[in-house]
Amino acid sequence: xRLALLLAGAAALAPALSAQAAGQAGRDWPSxxxxxxxxxxxxxKQITPENVSRLQxxxxxxxxxxxxxPPPLPPNMPATFRRTGFSSSQATPIVIDGxxxxxxxxxxxxxxxxxxxxxxxxxxxxxxxQASTRGVQxxxxxxxxxxxxxxxxxGTRSGRLIALDAGTGAPVPGFGENGVVDMKTPEIMxxxxxxxxxxxxxxxxxGDLIITGSRVQETPSLGAKGDVRAxxxxxxxxVWTFHTVPQPGEKGHETWEGDSWKGRSGVNVWTQIxxxxxxxxxxxxxxxxxxxxWGGDRKGDNxxxxxxxxxxxxxxKYLWHFQVVHHDxxxxxxxAATLIDVKKDGRTIPAIAVMSKMAIMFMLDRxxxxxxxxxxxxxxxxxxxxxxxxxxxxxPIPSAPPPLTRLSFEMADMAAIxxxxxxxxxxxxxxxxxxxxxxxxxxxxxxxxAFFPGSLGGIDYGGGAFDPRRGLYITxxxxxxxxxxxxxQADGSxxxxxxxxxxxDRETRTxxxxxxxxxxxxxxxxxxxxxxxxxxxxxxxxxxxKRDTGRLSSGAPIVTATGLAFFGSTDENKMRAFDTRxxxxxxxxxxxxxxxxxxxxxxxxxxxxxxxxVDTGGFNGTPVSSDAVIAxxxxx
Numbered sequence: 001x002r003l004a005l006l007l008a009g010a011a012a013l014a015p016a017l018s019a020q021a022a023g024q025a026g027r028d029w030p031s032x033x034x035x036x037x038x039x040x041x042x043x044x045k046q047i048t049p050e051n052v053s054r055l056q057x058x059x060x061x062x063x064x065x066x067x068x069x070p071p072p073l074p075p076n077m078p079a080t081f082r083r084t085g086f087s088s089s090q091a092t093p094i095v096i097d098g099x100x101x102x103x104x105x106x107x108x109x110x111x112x113x114x115x116x117x118x119x120x121x122x123x124x125x126x127x128x129x130q131a132s133t134r135g136v137q138x139x140x141x142x143x144x145x146x147x148x149x150x151x152x153x154x155g156t157r158s159g160r161l162i163a164l165d166a167g168t169g170a171p172v173p174g175f176g177e178n179g180v181v182d183m184k185t186p187e188i189m190x191x192x193x194x195x196x197x198x199x200x201x202x203x204x205x206x207g208d209l210i211i212t213g214s215r216v217q218e219t220p221s222l223g224a225k226g227d228v229r230a231x232x233x234x235x236x237x238x239v240w241t242f243h244t245v246p247q248p249g250e251k252g253h254e255t256w257e258g259d260s261w262k263g264r265s266g267v268n269v270w271t272q273i274x275x276x277x278x279x280x281x282x283x284x285x286x287x288x289x290x291x292x293x294w295g296g297d298r299k300g301d302n303x304x305x306x307x308x309x310x311x312x313x314x315x316x317k318y319l320w321h322f323q324v325v326h327h328d329x330x331x332x333x334x335x336a337a338t339l340i341d342v343k344k345d346g347r348t349i350p351a352i353a354v355m356s357k358m359a360i361m362f363m364l365d366r367x368x369x370x371x372x373x374x375x376x377x378x379x380x381x382x383x384x385x386x387x388x389x390x391x392x393x394x395x396p397i398p399s400a401p402p403p404l405t406r407l408s409f410e411m412a413d414m415a416a417i418x419x420x421x422x423x424x425x426x427x428x429x430x431x432x433x434x435x436x437x438x439x440x441x442x443x444x445x446x447x448x449x450a451f452f453p454g455s456l457g458g459i460d461y462g463g464g465a466f467d468p469r470r471g472l473y474i475t476x477x478x479x480x481x482x483x484x485x486x487x488x489q490a491d492g493s494x495x496x497x498x499x500x501x502x503x504x505d506r507e508t509r510t511x512x513x514x515x516x517x518x519x520x521x522x523x524x525x526x527x528x529x530x531x532x533x534x535x536x537x538x539x540x541x542x543x544x545x546k547r548d549t550g551r552l553s554s555g556a557p558i559v560t561a562t563g564l565a566f567f568g569s570t571d572e573n574k575m576r577a578f579d580t581r582x583x584x585x586x587x588x589x590x591x592x593x594x595x596x597x598x599x600x601x602x603x604x605x606x607x608x609x610x611x612x613x614v615d616t617g618g619f620n621g622t623p624v625s626s627d628a629v630i631a632x633x634x635x636x
Contacts, residue, residue: 027603029095032135032202033463034600036275037339040465040558042601046609047634048562052577052587055632058610059117063089063104064627086627088618090133090461090554092597093629095612096166098605101138101152102614102629103131109152111169114612115604117631121169126180130157134461134597135202138166139233142208151175151233153210155199159184161212161231176236183212185238188225190263195223201461204273204282206313208233211282213269218331219291219495221298226268228284230316240316244268244286244304251318252303260298266290267305271335271461275313276350276366282313283352283366285337288328293443294486294494296388301326306334308354310369320369324356326392329442330451330484332357336463340473342372343526353466353525358440359404359458359477360397363525373400373528380440386486386494391442400528404521405458405477406513407439409450413514417546424505425512432483434503443486448497452513454482455500456620462556462598465565467580472531473523474565474580476553480504480511508541509571509621516550518570520557520578534583537570554619555598566611568595571622575599575613575632593617593626608633 026043033040047055064086087105094101100114104122109131111120125131136154150166161183163175171179184197200215209230217223228242244267246252253261266289274283289298289305306325311318325332336355341348342363352366363372377394384391411429416422428434432448441449452458456478464475480502487497504511511517516535524531537551555569559580568575571594577587592615599613612631618624 028097029093029600029602030138031094031205032092032137032272033274033338034558036204036206036277038272038274038463039338039340039468040556040598041467042558042560044560044601044603044609045562046603047560047564047601047611049564049579049586051634052564054634055587055589055611056635058608058631058633061112061117061119061629062627063110063629064106068106086616086624088596088624089614089616090596091614092135093600093612093614094136094138095600095602096138099166100612101136101166103133103136103154105130105616109136109154109164109169112629114602114610115606115608117629123164123169125156125162127158129160132156132199132202134200137202137205137210139205139210142234153203153233155183155203155212157198157215159197161210161236163233163236174235181231181236188227190223190225190265192223192263195265197224200270201272204275205233206275206277206280206282209239209313211273211275211313213271213273213284215270216265216268217290218266220493221265221290222263223265223290226266226287228269228273228316242284242309242311242316242318244284245289246303252321255301255303257299260300264289264298266292267302271463272337274337274339274352276339279367280313281319281366282311283337284309284311285334285354287333288331291493291495292331293329293484293496294386294389295327295329296386296390296494299390301392302328306332306356308334308337308352308364310366322354322362322364322369322371324354324360324362324396325358326395327390329389329391330440331455332457335457335461336459336475338463338466338473339366340466340525341468343471344372351525353464353473355459355463357453357457357459358407359453361401361404361473361523362396362398363528371398373398375399381438381442384442385444385446386442389442395440401523401530404475404523405519406452406479408437409452409481409513410436415510415512415514417515417542417549421505421508421510424507425503428483428503428512432485432498432501434483443484445486445488448483448485450481450503451484452481453478454480454502456480456482456502456552460554462554462569465557465559467559467563469561470563470580471524471526472580473525474557474559475521476536476555476557476567476569477519477521478552479513479517480552481513510539511552518550518553520565520567520583522580522583532583534578536567537572537574540572552620554596558599558601560601566599566601568599568613568615569597569619570594571619589632591615591630592628593624594619594622608636
């Protein structure tokens with residue numbers, strides 16, 4: 001297999017230049033995670049721990065059109081969700097050769113001058129469609145016969161794959177039909193032509209291939225497939241498909257009891273596919289099967305659900321997989337995957353760091369898939385009163401690092417920061433009949449399990465950032481339970497009794513578990529130990545001396561060569577810079593709203609280094625109160 005991978009790596013040298021090589025080397029942010037390995041690391045050195053406190057707003061761009069009219073809301077929508085006139089965005093921009101590209105939540109894809117924030121072009125999507133919520137991708141073109149101009153490519157909520165001329169924003173005529181490919185092929189829709197199918201994350205790029213995941217339904221069980229596919233960047237034609245639910249005769253098919261694989265939805269990649277361009281390997285972080293809280297109709301480990309799957313990026317052929325959660329009945333998915341290098345036993349191991357929402361971090365040799373730190377199949381609770389459910393008796397737990405956030409709960413742990421908070425949390429316990437939980441505690445029908453880390457996840461789609469010089473993987477984590485209870489449906493299946501609810505005071509949005517509720521954590525990948533962890537944000541509504549609680553967050557941090565980590569996605573509307581060596585805060589700036597995605601850093605044509613982000617609010621119920629894209633820089 002090693003020989004085959006080396007040959008694949010050699011073949012990978014032939015395709016078009018990578019997005020990283022096509023721009024200003026080390027000066028751009030050419031992909032969602034900066035590089036195709038999603039390291040979120042920048043080589044720029046103009047902003048340092050010594051001068052970062054001097055950062056100031058350099059420019060602001062407003063996304064909302066002057067004539068924008070919000071679509072009507074359903075009449076039964078709660079008052080707390082009434083529109084403010086703004087729309088939320090989880091987008092992370094990309095920057096190539098002085099131009100910034102991103103999807104707007106107002107039905108557009110936009111290109112800006114990265115030095116001034118002035119609009120260069122905008123493309124309005126057809127039929128009130130929306131671009132993938134988290135970002136777009138850049139294909140640098142090719143010198144091969146045929147079209148070679150760079151493109152901006154992205155998926156949409158309605159299942160289109162669109163290619164735009166990067167210079168003008170015009171649809172590319174030779175790509176699909178006038179720049180648009182319909183991804184809802186009969187094979188992918190699984191016999192359900194009206195099923196949900198679209199994209200929430202940006203595609204990956206490998207040579208002349210656009211590799212796409214998908215966004216499909218979480219319930220009911222039957223719907224569109226979650227298969228991963230690759231498309232020709234010049235023509236839009238389908239090149240290969242990887243079946244995330246193995247078909248008869250394929251490896252892993254035996255992990256689905258009976259015919260439970262048929263018509264199954266979920267098992268999709270809704271976050272970011274990462275690529276080792278040197279070796280020609282694509283890594284697919286695959287999510288849970290539908291329905292993701294009940295598995296009575298799909299007994300077995302359910303591959304390739306909750307697995308990182310390595311495939312040959314040229315043809316989609318299976319290389320290896322590692323499942324981080326067996327038979328997922330908690331919706332803990334697999335949102336985070338980052339290429340890293342681990343120095344261990346006198347050698348440097350090319351590795352990949354992966355985590356489910358449980359925030360249990362696995363480091364694997366990215367060539368072989370073997371764990372770098374020992375993994376043990378550990379007994380977990382299996383007690384449930386839901387008929388037909390068969391939880392896995394064990395789950396894989398690595399020897400290092402330890403879980404990055406809380407994974408169990410006892411009533412004695414309930415937050416008692418103030419008597420008022422404890423009283424309101426106790427009312428929730430009584431109302432929902434909340435019971436304690438252990439790690440991987442199955443859900444029940446007679447009570448609501450206080451499951452940590454809950455629906456929000458200990459980590460979510462942002463994942464982390466890797467500082468290669470210091471060997472640190474840095475990520476934001478949450479500690480918030482969901483009181484989850486199952487209820488039998490009319491068709492005999494099971495669903496959540498109350499939908500998505502959180503164990504938090506509804507009046508003040510304060511979690512009922514013990515603080516810190518949010519942290520920034522640095523893992524030394526070379527030792528497997530936690531290098532440092534810091535509460536991420538403050539709760540200013542609490543009494544003096546009790547405010548250093550950490551806050552809930554989304555998105556991901558980014559890191560720079562000078563030893564800075566930037567993060568702005570807590571629910572308190574602040575951007576911060578941390579010293580990556582110690583976790584010390586070096587700079588804080590107010591924001592109009594909470595960032596829902598991640599920041600980026602780049603050097604403009606002027607040579608000035610910027611830190612920029614799309615800033616709308618909307619995370620976890622925070623107000624959607626802004627339409628800004630903001631860039632910070634040192635004073636001229």
